[in-house]
Amino acid sequence: MTSKERKDATQHTVDLHRSATTPTDSGDFERASRGFVAHHPTGVILDPSGRAVVDVNRYDFLAGDEPAPATVHPSLWRHAQLNHHHGLFEVTDGIWQVRGYDLSNITFIRGDTGWLIVDPLTTEQTARDALALANAQLGERPVHAVIYTHSHTDHFGGVLGVVSQEDVDAGRCKIIAPEHFLAETVGENVIAGPAMARRALFQFGVLLPADPKGHVDCGLGNGLPLGAPGLIAPTHDITKTGETMTIDGIEVVFQLTPETEAPAEMNFYFPQFRALCMAENCSHTMHNLIPIRGALVRNALKWSKYIHEAMALFAEQTDILFTSHNWPQWGKEEVSAFLTNQRDLYKWMHDQAMRLANHGAVPTEISEQLSLPEEFLANDHTRGYYGDLVHNAKAVYQRYLSWYDGNPANLHKLPPVEAGARYVELAGGEEALFDRAQAAFDEGDYRWAVELLNHLIFANPDNDAARCLQADTMEQLGYQAESSTFRNAYLNAAQELRLGPPPNAGQPVRARGILSAMTVEQVLDAMSIRMQSEALGGITTLLGLRFSDVDEPWVIGVSNRTLFYRPDDAPSSADAIVSLSRTLLIEVMSGERRIEDVIRDGLITVEGEVQAVIETFAHLDTFISGFNVVEP
Numbered sequence: 001m002t003s004k005e006r007k008d009a010t011q012h013t014v015d016l017h018r019s020a021t022t023p024t025d026s027g028d029f030e031r032a033s034r035g036f037v038a039h040h041p042t043g044v045i046l047d048p049s050g051r052a053v054v055d056v057n058r059y060d061f062l063a064g065d066e067p068a069p070a071t072v073h074p075s076l077w078r079h080a081q082l083n084h085h086h087g088l089f090e091v092t093d094g095i096w097q098v099r100g101y102d103l104s105n106i107t108f109i110r111g112d113t114g115w116l117i118v119d120p121l122t123t124e125q126t127a128r129d130a131l132a133l134a135n136a137q138l139g140e141r142p143v144h145a146v147i148y149t150h151s152h153t154d155h156f157g158g159v160l161g162v163v164s165q166e167d168v169d170a171g172r173c174k175i176i177a178p179e180h181f182l183a184e185t186v187g188e189n190v191i192a193g194p195a196m197a198r199r200a201l202f203q204f205g206v207l208l209p210a211d212p213k214g215h216v217d218c219g220l221g222n223g224l225p226l227g228a229p230g231l232i233a234p235t236h237d238i239t240k241t242g243e244t245m246t247i248d249g250i251e252v253v254f255q256l257t258p259e260t261e262a263p264a265e266m267n268f269y270f271p272q273f274r275a276l277c278m279a280e281n282c283s284h285t286m287h288n289l290i291p292i293r294g295a296l297v298r299n300a301l302k303w304s305k306y307i308h309e310a311m312a313l314f315a316e317q318t319d320i321l322f323t324s325h326n327w328p329q330w331g332k333e334e335v336s337a338f339l340t341n342q343r344d345l346y347k348w349m350h351d352q353a354m355r356l357a358n359h360g361a362v363p364t365e366i367s368e369q370l371s372l373p374e375e376f377l378a379n380d381h382t383r384g385y386y387g388d389l390v391h392n393a394k395a396v397y398q399r400y401l402s403w404y405d406g407n408p409a410n411l412h413k414l415p416p417v418e419a420g421a422r423y424v425e426l427a428g429g430e431e432a433l434f435d436r437a438q439a440a441f442d443e444g445d446y447r448w449a450v451e452l453l454n455h456l457i458f459a460n461p462d463n464d465a466a467r468c469l470q471a472d473t474m475e476q477l478g479y480q481a482e483s484s485t486f487r488n489a490y491l492n493a494a495q496e497l498r499l500g501p502p503p504n505a506g507q508p509v510r511a512r513g514i515l516s517a518m519t520v521e522q523v524l525d526a527m528s529i530r531m532q533s534e535a536l537g538g539i540t541t542l543l544g545l546r547f548s549d550v551d552e553p554w555v556i557g558v559s560n561r562t563l564f565y566r567p568d569d570a571p572s573s574a575d576a577i578v579s580l581s582r583t584l585l586i587e588v589m590s591g592e593r594r595i596e597d598v599i600r601d602g603l604i605t606v607e608g609e610v611q612a613v614i615e616t617f618a619h620l621d622t623f624i625s626g627f628n629v630v631e632p
């Protein structure tokens with residue numbers, strides 16, 4: 001068993017799928033294709049260099065009604081087939097969506113003279129092609145307003161494909177967003193950016209081939225487009241529920257839903273169309289209370305309560321519900337049932353996880369004891385194609401009780417390499433441990449096999465047989481997963497064990513558009529976690545910063561090997577006053593420029609001790625993008 005080939009499903013996996021249930025079809029295939037107008041001309045969206053940002057044809061194996069292959073959970077296969085419906089669709093006369101060419105949906109609403117767009121996708125190219133498709137089929141209209149439903153990249157990153165900064169500056173287009181949108185767009189992943197980007201490769205599986213043994217879906221859509229996001233700052237913040245705007249003749253009633261699926265998010269209602277947009281607070285999948293890429297844990301209790309509030313505010317007058325991912329719902333009764341199930345799902349996970357926690361169950365036990373009741377299993381949209389109950393139950397526990405399960409045996413555990421070496425020794429050597437893992441694999445006890453082999457690989461990453469068997473084991477776990485994120489993670493792990501991790505690209509350069517939206521505080525927060533403590537012994541500095549493009553002085557310095565800063569005038573005791581632009585600070589923070597070069601080239605002005613400036617900014621660590629995950 002040393003082959004690095006991808007394998008078929010084992011009999012254990014075949015048997016598991018045979019006993020798996022799929023949701024009763026209550027019309028999802030009809031809804032996913034309802035109102036179809038036209039496909040994108042080719043299904044391939046290119047960037048200016050000719051690289052495919054999206055190629056929906058990669059997923060053509062999902063078209064039609066082929067039964068699930070043995071290598072895909074039948075319920076996930078069905079969901080991926082639903083997500084593969086792509087094109088321009090009429091939601092109702094006056095509202096259209098382009099779906100399937102990005103992870104998210106873009107919605108076009110016809111105003112008196114132009115388009116109101118909800119959520120301009122992830123990349124400029126996908127948004128531009130979606131607008132072109134809508135204009136070609138429905139008549140060319142100018143874009144008069146863009147609404148960002150929330151602060152996640154896949155809902156604003158393509159804005160430059162539908163409107164220019166000049167149009168916004170000239171007042172030709174409004175950009176509307178929930179309050180705190182701008183701070184949260186970067187705030188949620190400033191500190192953890194490099195680690196999150198690496199972990200996201202596992203969640204979304206973007207490096208996997210698209211086929212029945214590889215990538216089939218991301219839960220929210222088939223796949224993620226490749227491309228850097230852009231951003232135009234909102235011109236209008238929504239600050240309270242009940243706030244109403246009339247945009248180009250379209251009335252919109254807003255409901256703020258902070259701390260739900262995103263820290264800044266909102267739902268809204270269109271009285272003329274009797275249509276409700278539930279943003280990403282509702283999807284055709286159980287969502288993540290914490291995504292496996294990592295994030296701050298979300299508030300399931302508030303999430304459920306805001307869905308309930310939306311029902312109270314709008315459900316009685318709603319005939320159509322659409323969302324930022326997946327397909328709409330039509331009919332007042334269907335909409336109410338959908339909202340009720342979504343509301344109850346998040347609260348059920350919250351309540352039952354904490355009920356078991358208060359009985360003393362630890363996260364692994366809670367995940368094992370909870371299983372989704374038949375009421376939720378009956379629906380596509382309350383099953384875990386994106387989130388997974390196993391992970392979400394732990395997220396609830398983490399929110400209230402932390403990662404620590406309360407048992408001091410787990411309070412200060414040995415890290416993986418040290419533990420691995422001792423487990424190998426305990427088992428009687430690498431071969432003995434491998435044999436036990438092989439036996440577990442043969443019995444289909446894949447979760448145990450993975451744990452044993454993980455110890456072996458962290459003790460000796462050069463043990464090729466162990467790597468291959470671990471890859472085969474992860475692969476079966478991936479084939480068995482109903483959640484796309486679990487599948488992607490296992491299959492990406494298998495690929496890395498066989499082929500190695502992706503090449504290091506040095507410091508991942510974050511998209512310009514996002515960087516330019518960072519506040520000074522966010523830039524300094526991001527810089528702080530790069531400070532090389534070991535190089536900072538004996539260094540104490542105090543500087544004043546004056547920005548050419550930010551109307552606020554800052555003080556900054558090093559104390560106890562730690563960076564401190566706050567908006568304030570520099571005291572007379574400061575070592576130096578530094579004049580620079582925020583853009584330049586971002587370039588130094590991100591490692592694009594060295595402080596010594598910036599000073600030498602006269603790009604900043606220093607009044608006072610130059611050495612103090614160098615000492616403050618020179619000891620910055622570099623993060624690599626392809627660090628090891630499944631091996632030491």
Ligand SMILES: [Zn+2]
Pocket residue numbers: 104152154155220280324325
């Ligand atoms: Zn999204």
